[in-house]
Amino acid sequence: MKPADNYIEFQNVWRSFPQADGGEQAVLVDVSFFVPRGETVAILGRSGVGKSVALKHIVGFLQPDRGRVWVDGRDVTDLEEKQWAVIRRRLALVFQSGALFDSLTVAENVAFPLRERALQNGQQVVEEEIERRVQELLTTVGLAESADLIPSDLSTGSKRAVAIARALAAEPDCILYDEPTTMVxxxxxxxxxxxxxxxxxxxxxxxVVVTHDVRLAERVADRLVMLCQGRVCFFGTQEEWRNSDDPEVEAFRSLDALPGAPAVR
Ligand SMILES: Nc1ncnc2c1ncn2[C@@H]1O[C@H](COP(=O)(O)OP(=O)(O)OP(=O)(O)O)[C@@H](O)[C@H]1O
Ligand SMILES: [Mg+2]
Structure with missing residues (x-):
């Protein structure tokens, strides 16, 4: 598949970090995978394996030492910070923490990207329109009743749902979730x-759903990428995942079979 057919593509990406002892920690080792437009891809792997590092390459918070990263048909590997602004507008990152504004109500949190966009486009803010859209988004995530609360009044799970509603308000092409089911x-x-x-x-x-929750990945993903010691040890469709006899995949998959087993940390 050509890069343009994929919304995201990693081509042989390598990334290391310097260590205190003067050595280098290789985190991503020759990582290649793609996310076709309109599909959901889960990046799976144990804690510390480099999932969030991979995600940060998609939004330009990190750049590869070697290899190429493509987003929306564009090679973003060598982009400068100011060129990223346009790309990031099409991406919504839902952080693990939710990263909500604690001094704003739930409704105002969700309204934030709507106001921002109106401002950017030089459009007038129509309060009724914003209110209608916020209500619609909160209803979609099941929090219509919580509009006037502040984030600290909500459970971790509800905060994440608000963060998702806020991400959707920006009308992105692509949503990136970092560990949406951790710590709940x-x-x-x-x-x-x-x-x-x-x-x-x-x-x-x-x-893109970054997670070590295999149940989540198996329910939502069209394709799965599994990272093991920085390398891609599996990349394939949901069906290929289910049929894989790779021992690493089997070990991870079996976590799902344990009744009531918590996600691996
Ligand atoms: N900016 C950085 N500088 C140095 N080392 C880093 C940096 N970012 C990540 N690392 C290291 O890279 C490795 C992978 O980190 P990463 O956060 O991607 O793991 P993860 O797979 O997302 O884990 P978790 O499931 O716990 O979130 C870790 O050993 C981490 O310490
Ligand atoms: Mg992480």
Whole structure:
């Protein structure tokens, strides 16, 4: 497939970090995978394997030492910071922490990107329109009743749902989720998984879900990438994942079979 057919593509990406002892830690080793437009791809792997580092290459917070990264048909490997602004506008990153504004209500958090965009485009802010859109988005994520609360009144799971609503408000081409089900109880993890799935069915946006929660990955992803010691040890479709007899894949997959087993940390 040509890069343009894929929304995101990693081509032989290498990335190391210097260590305190003067050595180098190789985090991404010859990593290649792609995310076709409109598909959801999960980046799976144990804690510390380099999932968030991979994600940071998609939004330009990190650049590869070697290899190329493509976003929306464009080679972004050598882009300068000011060129990233245009690309980042098309991407919405849902952080693990939610990263909400604590002094604003839930509704104002979701309204933020709407106001920002109106400002950027020199359009007048129509309050009724913003209110309608915010209500619609909060209803989509199941939080219509929480509009006037502040984030600190919400559970971790609900904060994430607000963060997702805020991400959607920016009308991105692509949503990037970093560990959406970490640090919540299994029921809440289920609720967030259901939400991601519903959004996928409703909006068909290109999505990347970084996670070590194999249940989440198996429910929402069209394709899965698994990282093992920095390398891609599996990249394929959901069906190929289910049929793979690779021992690393089998080990990870079996976590799903354990009744009530928590996600690996
Ligand atoms: N800016 C950085 N400088 C130095 N080392 C870094 C940097 N960012 C990440 N690392 C190292 O790279 C490795 C991979 O980190 P990363 O955060 O990508 O792991 P992860 O797979 O997302 O783990 P988790 O599931 O716990 O979130 C870790 O050993 C981390 O310490
Ligand atoms: Mg991480």
């Amino acid at each position: 109880d299994p029921l809440m993890a289920q609720t967030i998984t259901d939400l991601i799935l519903r959004l996928k069915e409703k909006y068909h946006k290109t999505s």
